[in-house]
């Protein structure tokens with residue numbers, strides 16, 4: 001029989017997640033406007049993007065929304081170092097400010113690729129925000145403009161982060177290692 005997966009250890013309970021998202025919204029709202037396109041990186045960024053856009057609305061900032069479906073990890077626990085584009089942006093970004101949202105920043109390859117796609121699509125300005133940033137021994141470029149939480153160097157699950165497609169719906173952020 002297959003070995004049971006390790007039990008997730010809670011690192012950031014959902015109340016802390018909510019507090020961090022609300023704080024991010026108050027920091028981001030002044031640097032964007034209602035013409036800004038919030039662009040989520042699918043799939044993992046979906047939970048954070050849903051919460052952040054609602055938190056922005058509570059501050060009176062009602063952004064547009066789009067998605068870019070990138071995949072670098074597949075079902076692995078480390079980056080394959082190659083980014084596949086499963087689905088491009090759906091609407092024109094020409095001349096717009098774009099707020100790219102993702103759940104986690106690790107090697108930085110996904111965010112760099114997303115910024116490149118947004119600029120290629122004609123974005124006038126690109127602002128980036130990740131919920132969690134993991135440590136990395138070498139410089140990463142670009143660093144996100146906004147970071148919610150400095151995460152430890154562990155394999156994270158929950159709040160969009162998956163283990164081979166599972167556990168994304170955990171409301172807390174947990175470590176699986």
Ligand SMILES: O=P(O)(O)OC[C@H]1O[C@H](OP(=O)(O)OP(=O)(O)O)[C@H](O)[C@@H]1O
Nearest residue numbers: 042043044071072073106107108109110
């Ligand atoms: O900084 P990086 O090393 O590029 O890692 C970050 C990316 O890894 C995860 O995506 P993944 O490719 O696993 O796809 P997913 O969104 O479907 O989970 C996560 O959602 C980020 O987009």
Ligand SMILES: Nc1nc2[nH]cnc2c(=O)[nH]1
Nearest residue numbers: 104106154155156161162
């Ligand atoms: N699920 C998951 N995906 C990642 N992508 C980059 N880092 C991580 C991580 O810690 N967990």
